[in-house]
Amino acid sequence: MDYLSHHQVVIGFFGAEDSLLLTVVRANEYGAHIVPKKGKFLWVPSRQAIKEFGKSVKTKDVAAKYNLFVPKGKRVACVNKNKKLVVYFYLLRKVDIPARAFIRKTGLDYSSKYKRIMRAGVEAIMYDNATGKQLLAKLGKEGVKDMREVMLRWTKPGNAPLTIENKRGANNPLVDTGQLQKRITWQILPLGGD
Structure with missing residues (x-):
């Protein structure tokens, strides 16, 4: 005791x-409540980015392999694959986790x-x-x-x-x-x- x-x-x-x-x-x-430390957006990987580069994918990983770009007026970062845009990141101003x-x-x-x-x-x-x-x-x-x-x-x-x-x-x-x-x-x- x-x-x-x-x-x-x-x-x-x-x-x-x-x-x-x-x-x-x-x-x-x-x-x-998560906001970007630098820049305007959080870059959240898409399923394609995770599938190809793993869960800890970074923008520099994708940019080292592809020409990663943000289409005008969109909040996504894409790669041009065979004349088709494939989303690799979603650009978010904030993320709220309940x-x-x-x-x-x-x-x-x-x-x-x-x-x-x-x-x-x-x-x-x-x-x-x-x-x-x-x-x-x-x-x-x-x-x-x-x-x-x-x-x-x-x-x-x-x-x-x-x-x-x-x-x-x-x-x-x-x-x-x-x-x-x-x-x-x-x-x-x-x-x-x-």
């Missing part, structure tokens, strides 16, 4: 404060389950020689499983039409490659510590 009074289990994502992983998590959990509070929802949806696990765990410590560390580990594993489930079930708000097109019609807003779900983990930390 002394262990439980000095330790906690933390479930979620861990990394440097400015890591790409935590940036993506924050953008999904709280929403984000909040999808999957971390908070997991805590709310499963709070009674976690209370039951805690009660059973405390009884196991008192009567069956279980440990506080075992109880916190069980809570951590359950929390990871539950958070992954919440992410898989999430439907609203859905993806933007451009995102759906780039994901070949998929509209599961918190699942793309599954990498985010794989990165959910848990740690036992001292109470009040990092």
Whole structure:
């Protein structure tokens, strides 16, 4: 019991404060308003650009291979392929990502389950020689499983039409490659510590 009074289990994502992983998590959990840092537009790759150059395609990648240009009065960057214009980037003034509070929802949806696990765990410590560390580990594993489930079930708000097109019609807003779900983990930390 002394262990439980000095330790906690933390479930979620861990990394440097400015890591790409935590940036993506924050953008999904709280929403984000993205505007260009330079120039007037964000250059968002089309499905063709992603298919040909990969998910991390940059304008310089396409420009190194093709004559990339913006048709007058359009908000797209194209390539002329056999006298046919093929869109490689959409030019957007901003992107608004709505909040999808999957971390908070997991805590709310499963709070009674976690209370039951805690009660059973405390009884196991008192009567069956279980440990506080075992109880916190069980809570951590359950929390990871539950958070992954919440992410898989999430439907609203859905993806933007451009995102759906780039994901070949998929509209599961918190699942793309599954990498985010794989990165959910848990740690036992001292109470009040990092």
